[in-house]
Amino acid sequence: MLQPTPPPQVVQSSLEQSVYDKLADNTMEGLLDELQAILDGHTDTSLEVEYHSGVITLDLGRHGTYVINKQPPNKQIWLSSPISGPKRFNLDTAAQHWVDARSGQLLEVLLNEELRASLGVDCNIDLTTQDS
Numbered sequence: 001m002l003q004p005t006p007p008p009q010v011v012q013s014s015l016e017q018s019v020y021d022k023l024a025d026n027t028m029e030g031l032l033d034e035l036q037a038i039l040d041g042h043t044d045t046s047l048e049v050e051y052h053s054g055v056i057t058l059d060l061g062r063h064g065t066y067v068i069n070k071q072p073p074n075k076q077i078w079l080s081s082p083i084s085g086p087k088r089f090n091l092d093t094a095a096q097h098w099v100d101a102r103s104g105q106l107l108e109v110l111l112n113e114e115l116r117a118s119l120g121v122d123c124n125i126d127l128t129t130q131d132s
Contacts, residue, residue, distance in 0.1 A: 013075040015091060020075040023091060023129045027077065027098065028070060031111075032056055034125045042119060063118040066111075077107065083114045096129045 013020070028051065035049040035058055048059045058066040064082020071078050071088070077098050079087040089098035089107045098107040108127040115123045 013090065015075050015093065017072070017075070020091070021072065024070045024072075024075075024077060027127055027129060028054065028056060028068070031068065031125065031127060034127075038115065038119070038121065038123055038125075042121060047119075060118055076101070079107065079110070081110070081114060083118070084110065091129065098127060098129075 015023075032049065032051045035056070039047045039049055044061065046061055048057075050057045050059075054070045056066075056068040058068070060066070060082075066082065067080040069078055070076075074088070075091070077089045079089065081087065087107075087110065088101045090101050091097075092099045099105070100107070100110070106127075108125040111125050112123040115121075115125075
């Protein structure tokens with residue numbers, strides 16, 4: 001029997017908008033670099049990653065498409081996964097990681113697990129945020 005999806009845990013971020021923008025931009029750019037490196041080392045050359053207007057689209061062919069984007073009004077990063085569905089990540093400023101608002105899972109842990117399962121390669125994405 002399917003369980004209903006719990007509502008997201010709404011956390012009002014005290015993060016300054018300019019700080020969020022900088023950290024989210026750094027995260028997205030770092031994630032793009034990590035995803036490009038994973039795909040560059042993969043034998044299937046039809047796999048693609050693109051970054052336009054603050055949105056990363058990762059096309060894994062028969063394994064589906066990931067969409068990852070910033071949500072400045074909420075100060076979150078949103079993920080649409082072909083495996084786990086939609087997720088919203090808040091910045092844990094103490095740990096310097098993006099954390100799922102419902103499960104507490106780290107963005108990079110989720111991506112590493114799902115990409116490893118889909119692509120059959122070791123993935124070691126590290127999205128620890130930096131102020132620089």
